Amino acid sequence: MENWFYNPSITFYMWSISHLVFIFLTLFTLFAFYFLRNQLIPYRDNIRILVGWALILSRLSLDIWYLITNTWNLNHSLPLELCSIATICCGIMLLTNNKFLLEVFYFIAIGGAIQAILTPDLQFGFPQFRFLQFFIDHTLLILAPLLLIWLYQYSITWRSIWKSFLTLNLIALFVFIINILIDANYMFLREKPQAGSLLDFLGPYPYYILFLEIVCLIIFSILYIPFYIKRKNKYKKAAASNN
Template identity: 30%
Template sequence: MPLTVDGRFAPYGPSHWAALGLFAIGCAGLVLLGRAQRAGAEPGSEFGGQARGFSRAYALAIVYVMIGTQAHTLLPGQWRLGGSLPLQLCDVAWVASVGALWTLGRRWFALTYYWGLTLSVQGLLTPALNGADYPGIDYLGFFGMHLMIVWSAVYLTWGLGMRPDRGGYGFAVAVTVAWAVATFVFNLSAGTNYGYLNAKPGTGSVLDLMGPWPWYVLVEALVILLGWALITWPWTRASRRGRTSPPPEATRQRL
């Protein structure tokens, strides 16, 4: 049964809080699992067999869920030019999550880290969801996609110990700019609004604090650049400190 009286999703209603609670529980569980897998890895191996096996199973689970929800949007009764095409950034982010989980590669991880921990988290906190509430397919598809993206970033970062760096930051910025330009041009030609690059969403969002179009797009870009730099800095700082700190044996010898 839907959790709202009229069957429509309500931000910060019971079904939204349920999704956020599931998000927190999933984050904690995946961090603990990833750390256990890391501790059980063979000496000299960055990722053990358990981590690779689980991450690939997780990647296949994302593909399974997303193929089902994407296929639903393409059905004759559901098709909309302005909403059925996989052109939202989260539609690209889940593919990046699959790539990161399957390969444990640095560039796929960079996209998952930056997109997942900022833009997909924003989707969880301020969902632009106009469809039916739980257990409607729109609700399940929206939160299923966003949860799996963010969980992937959390698992890879705080579970398996993968870290972003300056190269990954630059790569993520370049790919995001390429997506934004291509999507903006498509929106202009097709009269759509993927990525909310051409107009704000009808529901309330953080974009309402950034002024009218096109200024909110520029403000959003600056916020993203600064935010991504801030979530890169602790890891690069720790890496520099690790490289410059003398080993314990050398310190004892000097003393």
């Protein structure tokens, strides 16, 4: 049990075989759901609820792991990291089939989870619980908004970018205040992660936060492109049919 549940001597190495394997598994899962989306529509309610509860239970299991392993700490164990917030909100989004949460967390969840999977701030290596929970959680985090888009034909508008961006900044402001009060670094708002991440390319503190705002808008705009293309093609077909 010790080897898979809690063993600090088994550390995580970025771009190791286990890391690459789970990146592949994430991509495989997403492509499988995309190509099977039409066949899955009759089961969409069950899938939505199952993934929604899986996200909620994923975060709950992490809290239980912190307590069992005696590693819970006020400065790093609260659900105040962006992906932890997104995990809880995306779980609620799926369980309630909430369109507003989809508009907001389509960008936040997918953008944040991709960065986390590629450059994890993770200490525990495979096959430990924390490693498995981390990658399963972030894979489901990417999948969650896509389920509502692929299986329920929900769409994202240009205004959704600004709803998401404003919400992200309100979350960051709230978390920054908490960081000051408890001397923590949730969402890396006071310093960069020690293990290294994409933030290393954005300059020193506090300038990387300003550049991160620009990067977020760029990423959000890229994530909007498929909907822009779809909407543009729809207008072209409508104009052609009128002619």
